[in-house]
Amino acid sequence: MSAALTTRARAKVNLSLKVLGRRADGYHELESLVAFAGVGDELTLEPGLELGLSIGGPLGGGLEADERNLVLRAARALADEAGPLRWGRFHLVKRLPVASGIGGGSADAAGALRLLARLNGIARGEPALLRAAARVGADVPVCLDSRARVMAGIGERLGEPLHLPPLFAVLVNPGVPVETAAVFRALGLQPALPAVHEGQAKPSLRAQRSNPEAAALDAPLDCFAEPVLGLAEGKTRVLAMTRSSVGAAPGPTTGLIAALAESGNDLEAPARRVAPVLGEVLAVLAALPGCRLARMSGSGATCFALFDDCRASAAAAKALQKSRPGWWVKPTVLR
Numbered sequence: 001m002s003a004a005l006t007t008r009a010r011a012k013v014n015l016s017l018k019v020l021g022r023r024a025d026g027y028h029e030l031e032s033l034v035a036f037a038g039v040g041d042e043l044t045l046e047p048g049l050e051l052g053l054s055i056g057g058p059l060g061g062g063l064e065a066d067e068r069n070l071v072l073r074a075a076r077a078l079a080d081e082a083g084p085l086r087w088g089r090f091h092l093v094k095r096l097p098v099a100s101g102i103g104g105g106s107a108d109a110a111g112a113l114r115l116l117a118r119l120n121g122i123a124r125g126e127p128a129l130l131r132a133a134a135r136v137g138a139d140v141p142v143c144l145d146s147r148a149r150v151m152a153g154i155g156e157r158l159g160e161p162l163h164l165p166p167l168f169a170v171l172v173n174p175g176v177p178v179e180t181a182a183v184f185r186a187l188g189l190q191p192a193l194p195a196v197h198e199g200q201a202k203p204s205l206r207a208q209r210s211n212p213e214a215a216a217l218d219a220p221l222d223c224f225a226e227p228v229l230g231l232a233e234g235k236t237r238v239l240a241m242t243r244s245s246v247g248a249a250p251g252p253t254t255g256l257i258a259a260l261a262e263s264g265n266d267l268e269a270p271a272r273r274v275a276p277v278l279g280e281v282l283a284v285l286a287a288l289p290g291c292r293l294a295r296m297s298g299s300g301a302t303c304f305a306l307f308d309d310c311r312a313s314a315a316a317a318k319a320l321q322k323s324r325p326g327w328w329v330k331p332t333v334l335r
């Protein structure tokens with residue numbers, strides 16, 4: 001019997017998130033600069049004949065270890081894509097809040113795929129692995145190797161890994177689970193009509209928008225155009241951002257934060273309608289001494305604050321743990 005295999009399922013943080021439009025199937029086209037935190041869940045695979053899952057950890061309480069769990073869904077998806085697998089029993093130590101915009105479940109699914117790939121000698125770039133990831137959830141592909149990059153499409157188009165300067169952050173969750181689908185619904189974009197004939201006039205995204213917030217979104221691209229957003233374009237913009245940050249005084253971290261301040265998260269406003277406590281979280285973070293940027297990750301409700309150095313982020317986390325004992329507060333470095 002082989003020894004147990006272990007992996008870390010790191011929290012994903014959407015440093016910026018732009019919604020470009022809604023596809024005919026209802027999913028939304030995004031462009032997001034994603035980074036990963038030092039904090040995460042832990043996943044172990046004990047090789048054996050049966051596929052199984054047990055869950056522990058401080059935040060594992062409300063999570064069922066049944067076939068709906070993303071760990072088992074990922075295992076089944078890989079078996080569908082790659083054929084019969086050697087498998088075993090997973091144990092998940094849940095440290096990330098559930099349904100919180102930092103992709104804990106997606107990271108667990110990606111971790112399960114990595115462990116099964118190791119056990120079965122499946123290479124990291126194997127198409128079956130990537131297909132299985134995309135089948136399980138929009139955020140799973142980017143969590144496969146958990147490196148900072150631009151993610152586009154609905155999450156299946158990934159830019160090259162980026163070497164961002166370290167971002168000293170505090171992650172905060174007020175303990176209110178937020179369903180991703182509810183936030184996208186609250187954005188209020190109508191699905192695009194499917195394109196029937198080549199060359200046919202294509203309805204603009206602007207025309208689809210059914211509320212003022214959505215209308216305020218800047219949509220330079222038509223969702224029928226392929227690619228919706230050349231990943232190269234997104235990548236160039238991020239590289240320009242990090243490059244300009246390198247030259248900016250006093251350091252790359254500060255420069256990157258300044259560049260990020262010019263972007264935003266298009267899901268923040270609809271998420272605030274779904275979970276009004278977000279307004280309070282963001283205000284509290286913005287008022288922390290040394291906070292350079294306060295923003296929501298993904299569809300919420302986890303928010304992050306960025307600081308110039310780790311002393312400032314550690315002090316802010318300490319103050320927050322004291323003043324808001326009911327909130328989940330984690331100082332971490334995003335990379």
Ligand SMILES: C[C@@](CO)(OP(=O)(O)O)[C@H](O)COP(=O)(O)OP(=O)(O)OC[C@H]1O[C@@H](n2ccc(N)nc2=O)[C@H](O)[C@@H]1O
Pocket residue numbers: 014026027028029030032100101102103106136137138139140153154155180181184297298299300
């Ligand atoms: C918004 C993001 C940003 O990174 O993060 P989270 O807030 O979930 O962490 C992701 O796109 C979420 O990815 P993930 O959580 O894997 O989404 P899925 O399970 O595939 O989809 C959940 C639901 O969200 C909606 N959805 C999701 C992704 C997307 N690009 N467009 C959508 O409209 C769909 O209604 C879908 O049924």
Ligand SMILES: Nc1ncnc2c1ncn2[C@@H]1O[C@H](COP(=O)(O)OP(=O)(O)O)[C@@H](O)[C@H]1O
Pocket residue numbers: 063068069070071097098099100101102103104105106107108109178180298299300
């Ligand atoms: N292993 C898992 N960890 C977290 N959530 C899971 C897991 N398996 C299934 N889920 C379900 O997936 C949904 C998304 O969870 P999660 O990835 O934590 O949030 P988000 O997509 O907002 O980042 C939740 O509704 C949760 O019930």
